Amino acid sequence: MNLGADKYGAELGPAALRNAGIKRNLKQCGYNIVDNGDITVHGKIEDENTNPKMKHYENIVFSSTKLAKSVEDSLLKKHFPLVLGGDHSMALGTIAGVSSFCKNNGKHLGVIWIDAHADMNTDETTLSGNIHGMPLAASLGFGNNILTGIYGFSNKIKSENCSLIGIRDVDDGEQALINKINFPTYTMEQVKREGITEITKKMLNQLTENVDFLHVSFDIDSIDPKLAPGVGTTVPNGFDEEEINTLMIMIAETGLVKSLEITEVNPILDIKNISSEFAVKASTFLMR
Numbered sequence: 466m467n468l469g470a471d472k473y474g475a476e477l478g479p480a481a482l483r484n485a486g487i488k489r490n491l492k493q494c495g496y497n498i499v500d501n502g503d504i505t506v507h508g509k510i511e512d513e514n515t516n517p518k519m520k521h522y523e524n525i526v527f528s529s530t531k532l533a534k535s536v537e538d539s540l541l542k543k544h545f546p547l548v549l550g551g552d553h554s555m556a557l558g559t560i561a562g563v564s565s566f567c568k569n570n571g572k573h574l575g576v577i578w579i580d581a582h583a584d585m586n587t588d589e590t591t592l593s594g595n596i597h598g599m600p601l602a603a604s605l606g607f608g609n610n611i612l613t614g615i616y617g618f619s620n621k622i623k624s625e626n627c628s629l630i631g632i633r634d635v636d637d638g639e640q641a642l643i644n645k646i647n648f649p650t651y652t653m654e655q656v657k658r659e660g661i662t663e664i665t666k667k668m669l670n671q672l673t674e675n676v677d678f679l680h681v682s683f684d685i686d687s688i689d690p691k692l693a694p695g696v697g698t699t700v701p702n703g704f705d706e707e708e709i710n711t712l713m714i715m716i717a718e719t720g721l722v723k724s725l726e727i728t729e730v731n732p733i734l735d736i737k738n739i740s741s742e743f744a745v746k747a748s749t750f751l752m753r
């Protein structure tokens with residue numbers, strides 16, 4: 466998927482992550498792996514946009530629905546869905562699938578969104594029209610019902626059962642929504658000031674009170690661009706290696722992580738696949 470970023474490169478993310486040895490790492494952790502292959506995405510970035518405030522929404526909704534079904538099927542088989550992306554618009558599908566499973570199986574879903582950006586835009590606040598800036602808002606039920614209603618229901622998640630960590634580039638419209646709904650956020654500035662262990666403890670204390678199923682949405686642009694330059698939208702002063710690994714280890718220690726997606730790797734902008742290798746290492750800590 467690259468339509469949500471409106472930029473080429475992220476569609477090569479799954480191949481880059483596979484090449485970085487994610488299967489080998491997870492096998493070493495004791496997993497049996499079923500690779501369902503890539504989900505076909507129709508349309509191209511050059512295609513004319515029928516709505517400049519939600520670019521390529523038709524094809525994004527179509528593939529999100531397929532992804533939702535695939536994720537839900539995987540959970541029904543008691544598997545751990547690991548979704549490799551792809552720009553962050555894919556989260557519309559992943560979270561729809563996870564949420565549907567949780568609703569039908571009496572699970573209380575929590576989401577940890579690791580990102581430099583808030584992904585809290587709607588078609589009314591967006592400056593770019595790129596849907597990869599909207600999936601968190603849409604999953605919460607904010608924005609156009611074309612996006613919020615993917616997979617036939619809304620909302621997918623509740624704000625008090627989510628947290629957003631690593632943010633350092635937030636639009637005014639996004640901040641206004643965060644403030645309005647009192648969305649739990651942990652900024653990169655807080656991480657640098659108070660330390661990752663303290664912040665993660667705080668986050669997990671708040672989050673794990675009411676949830677028994679955690680989905681992690683891991684945007685590689687949360688990592689410092691010096692370590693992971695291969696992303697569509699770099700923002701300086703991100704997580705260093707110790708910080709991201711500590712975050713992953715502490716989240717894993719809750720024992721509640723049941724699904725993960727890795728997003729926004731852009732191999733075209735990368736150097737010798739180091740961003741994917743970094744992402745795979747950090748993700749392995751989460752799944753150990």
Ligand SMILES: [Mn+2]
Pocket residue numbers: 553580581582584597684729
């Ligand atoms: Mn993102």
